[in-house]
Structures are given as C-alpha cells and as structure tokens.
Amino acid sequence: MVVNKITNKELIDKVGIIGLGSVGSALFKHLSNFYNVSGYDIIGNYNWNDILKCPVSFICVQTPGDRNGRLDCNHVEDTLQKLASSNYSGVIIIKSTLGVGFMENVTSKFPELRIVYSPEFLREKSALEWTANPDRLVFSGKEDDVREALKIYSWATGVDIIITDYRSAEIGKLAHNAFIATKVSFTNTMENIAARGRGNIDDIMKIVYTDRRVRNMAHLTPHLGAFGGKCVPKDTMELMNAFSSESLLFKADFVVNETVKSNMKNSTTDKGIPDSDNYGEHR
Ligand SMILES: NC(=O)c1ccc[n+]([C@@H]2O[C@H](COP(=O)([O-])OP(=O)(O)OC[C@H]3O[C@@H](n4cnc5c(N)ncnc54)[C@H](O)[C@@H]3O)[C@@H](O)[C@H]2O)c1
Incomplete structure (x- = not known):
C-alpha cells in the first residue's frame, strides 16, 4: 500500500537511537531538530536507561555479510533481546538492513515487543542530507505500531509512504x-x-x-x-x-x-x- 502523505501529526517528545554509526548518527542529528533524542552505542559512554524512557526507539546497528554470503543480524537480535530483558514497552523501529525472514523469526521469538521494520536507503556519503530528504519511507509491522512509528515522521511531508508486509520490506x-x-x-x-x-x-x-x-x-x-x-x-x-x-x-x-x-x-x-x-x- 502506498500512502502519499502523513496525516497523523501528533508529536512524541523522546526518541531513542541504538547504534550510532553512519545511519544512527545521521538520524540522531536530524531528529534532534524535533525531539529530545537519546543515543546508545556499545562503544562510548551511554546510559541504557535513557533508551528505556523513550516511547519510540530506533535500532541502527550493523548487519555485515557473513562467510556464507548472508547478512549477520546477530547485533539486531542481541539488541532486541536486551530490550525484551528490560521490559521495554515502546515501539522499536529497525533501520538496520535485515536478512529475508528475520522479522518473522523475531516477532515470534519476542511477541511482547512492538517491532516495526523500516529499512534505510540513505547514501553514506551524504547520510544527513538523505536522512532529512528520503525518497520514500517503508514500514512493516502491526497496524498500531506502524501508526506510532509514523508519528515520528510528521516532518517528512510529500514523501511516499509504503506500508507493506515484513517479507516485502526485507x-x-x-x-x-x-x-x-x-x-x-x-x-x-x-x-x-x-x-x-x-x-x-x-x-x-x-x-x-x-x-x-x-x-x-x-x-x-x-x-x-x-x-x-x-x-x-x-x-x-x-x-x-x-x-x-x-x-x-x-x-x-x-x-x-x-x-x-x-x-x-x-x-x-x-x-x-x-x-x-x-x-x-x-x-
Ligand atoms: N551506511 C550506509 O550507507 C547504510 C545505508 C542504508 C542502510 N544501512 C544499514 O544500516 C545498518 C547500520 O549501518 P551503519 O553503516 O550505520 O553501521 P555502522 O557500523 O557505521 O554503525 C553501527 C553501530 O552500531 C553499534 N553497535 C553494534 N552492536 C550494538 C549493540 N548491541 N548495541 C548498541 N550499539 C551497537 C556499533 O558500535 C556502531 O557504532 C546496517 O544494517 C546497514 O546495512 C547502511
């Protein structure tokens, strides 16, 4: 389904970002224009509890290729495990690129988590510019969770929004x-x-x-x-x-x-x- 504009303009005040590499730091910088953003990375000095106070958090950790030519999504899964162990009840938006079938696995493994997959398409050389001006935004997840995730993007006017199933997003x-x-x-x-x-x-x-x-x-x-x-x-x-x-x-x-x-x-x-x-x- 393609939705041409975001109608829900309700704002959320706090946003968390887990993984502050190319994707996460561009998102941090851009979203700081609109929200109180808390970051967390395994490298550096960050407070995990800050993430737990955010009603919406992004996962932007790496998913490198493994020796079988498949994506290694263990960093994403570890992060979901940590959120589940912390009883996180907010919406989790995964920006990391996922292997095919990953969402089906983790939604059945962590049924208590509210997980939305929203793949990232930025060009690394101009990460901030592409984060601020996406060509389209893709979402897959339960209807209520996608609706919550969309609230974060009220700044993205005139951008095509594609809401689809997990497999099509992957x-x-x-x-x-x-x-x-x-x-x-x-x-x-x-x-x-x-x-x-x-x-x-x-x-x-x-x-x-x-x-x-x-x-x-x-x-x-x-x-x-x-x-x-x-x-x-x-x-x-x-x-x-x-x-x-x-x-x-x-x-x-x-x-x-x-x-x-x-x-x-x-x-x-x-x-x-x-x-x-x-x-x-x-x-
Ligand atoms: N870089 C790009 O151009 C680009 C574009 C589109 C999509 N993507 C996808 O986005 C994802 C992130 O890419 P990137 O280039 O930003 O990666 P990156 O390697 O630059 O950054 C990943 C960050 O996550 C941190 N991290 C790893 N495990 C963690 C954990 N358990 N908890 C907290 N932090 C953790 C790392 O320390 C690192 O700072 C990947 O899946 C990638 O395929 C990247």
Missing part, C-alpha cells in the same frame, strides 16, 4: 541495492562492448540515460569501475543466496564485478592514479 530493501549492482554491471559491460566495438562509451551511455524512461545518470556513468562500498555487495549477496535458483542475473553481476576489479588492479588512469581507487564510487 526483499524490497535488498532489491534496491541489487538494482544498483545490476546497473553498474550493465555500465561496465557496455564499457567493454564500446572498447571492442570502437564506440565512444560516454556517448553510448548518454544515449541510454537521456531517455525519458531513465533520465538519471546514477550508476550509468562510465569510468567509475566496480560496484562496492559497505552495502551494495552484501545486500545483493543476501538476496542472491536467499533465492539462489532465481538469481542468475545477480550471479552474473558478481562475475562482471570481479572481472572489472581484477582488470582495475593492474591498470592506472590517464593521470597515473591506480584505477582501483575508484572502487565503491558507485555507492
């Missing part, structure tokens, strides 16, 4: 990064074809992205190398490994990406800079 978040991986791999494939076919890659990609159905150079810009960064590879891997037999396209993305990376390792740009310095430019 897969949708991963799909977004898999789409980036696929666009970058397409661009890199076109670079090879342009070289072999003696075409001008800048003109070729311009022909692609100036179309009214595309109209955006993001990830279709040549010369930026392989996809990389903290999220795109691990999230694409999670989707690919959760649905291995449906993921031929993503497997091809990784084959293309590895080839680009190994070619870049041995080459330099016109200015003598190692090409591999471009890794992750496509984040």
Whole structure:
C-alpha cells in the first residue's frame, strides 16, 4: 500500500537511537531538530536507561555479510533481546538492513515487543542530507505500531509512504541495492562492448540515460569501475543466496564485478592514479 502523505501529526517528545554509526548518527542529528533524542552505542559512554524512557526507539546497528554470503543480524537480535530483558514497552523501529525472514523469526521469538521494520536507503556519503530528504519511507509491522512509528515522521511531508508486509520490506530493501549492482554491471559491460566495438562509451551511455524512461545518470556513468562500498555487495549477496535458483542475473553481476576489479588492479588512469581507487564510487 502506498500512502502519499502523513496525516497523523501528533508529536512524541523522546526518541531513542541504538547504534550510532553512519545511519544512527545521521538520524540522531536530524531528529534532534524535533525531539529530545537519546543515543546508545556499545562503544562510548551511554546510559541504557535513557533508551528505556523513550516511547519510540530506533535500532541502527550493523548487519555485515557473513562467510556464507548472508547478512549477520546477530547485533539486531542481541539488541532486541536486551530490550525484551528490560521490559521495554515502546515501539522499536529497525533501520538496520535485515536478512529475508528475520522479522518473522523475531516477532515470534519476542511477541511482547512492538517491532516495526523500516529499512534505510540513505547514501553514506551524504547520510544527513538523505536522512532529512528520503525518497520514500517503508514500514512493516502491526497496524498500531506502524501508526506510532509514523508519528515520528510528521516532518517528512510529500514523501511516499509504503506500508507493506515484513517479507516485502526485507526483499524490497535488498532489491534496491541489487538494482544498483545490476546497473553498474550493465555500465561496465557496455564499457567493454564500446572498447571492442570502437564506440565512444560516454556517448553510448548518454544515449541510454537521456531517455525519458531513465533520465538519471546514477550508476550509468562510465569510468567509475566496480560496484562496492559497505552495502551494495552484501545486500545483493543476501538476496542472491536467499533465492539462489532465481538469481542468475545477480550471479552474473558478481562475475562482471570481479572481472572489472581484477582488470582495475593492474591498470592506472590517464593521470597515473591506480584505477582501483575508484572502487565503491558507485555507492
Ligand atoms: N551506511 C550506509 O550507507 C547504510 C545505508 C542504508 C542502510 N544501512 C544499514 O544500516 C545498518 C547500520 O549501518 P551503519 O553503516 O550505520 O553501521 P555502522 O557500523 O557505521 O554503525 C553501527 C553501530 O552500531 C553499534 N553497535 C553494534 N552492536 C550494538 C549493540 N548491541 N548495541 C548498541 N550499539 C551497537 C556499533 O558500535 C556502531 O557504532 C546496517 O544494517 C546497514 O546495512 C547502511
């Protein structure tokens, strides 16, 4: 379901944020414009009891890729366990990227907790700006809990709100990064074809992205190398490994990406800079 504007403007005064890395600290800074925000991280000096006083708390801890190419969501689960042990009764909004099926597991493991999954889509380079101006907000959870979570976003006027089920929110978040991986791999494939076919890659990609159905150079810009960064590879891997037999396209993305990376390792740009310095430019 897509809701185009937030109608509930009722304000909550205190908000908690658990995990103060790239996502959590941007959220902390932005929400401090509207609320009394308390932060908590395992690194540093924070008071857990401050979180327990907040009627709504966000979880922004890391979910790295594990050795099987799946997301390791143990930090999120540990945080939920800690909230359950503290008898936390507020609404918990998870911004960390989750593996497929995680929400079903934790909602049955912690039935007393009010958990909403609201994946984050910010670009790390401009984390605060993207937090303050999201393209869309996604929510999945019980109706009452989502309604409470929405109150925090009364500042986000004119933003598409997508309320959906747990699985669609989990897969949708991963799909977004898999789409980036696929666009970058397409661009890199076109670079090879342009070289072999003696075409001008800048003109070729311009022909692609100036179309009214595309109209955006993001990830279709040549010369930026392989996809990389903290999220795109691990999230694409999670989707690919959760649905291995449906993921031929993503497997091809990784084959293309590895080839680009190994070619870049041995080459330099016109200015003598190692090409591999471009890794992750496509984040
Ligand atoms: N960085 C991005 O660009 C980005 C974009 C969208 C989504 N995400 C997702 O958001 C989540 C957070 O990413 P990030 O880049 O902010 O991670 P990060 O590694 O920068 O920060 C995570 C923070 O959580 C803290 N932490 C870990 N376990 C904790 C615990 N039990 N209690 C309290 N604090 C704890 C860590 O000390 C760290 O400060 C990940 O799931 C990531 O995939 C990240």
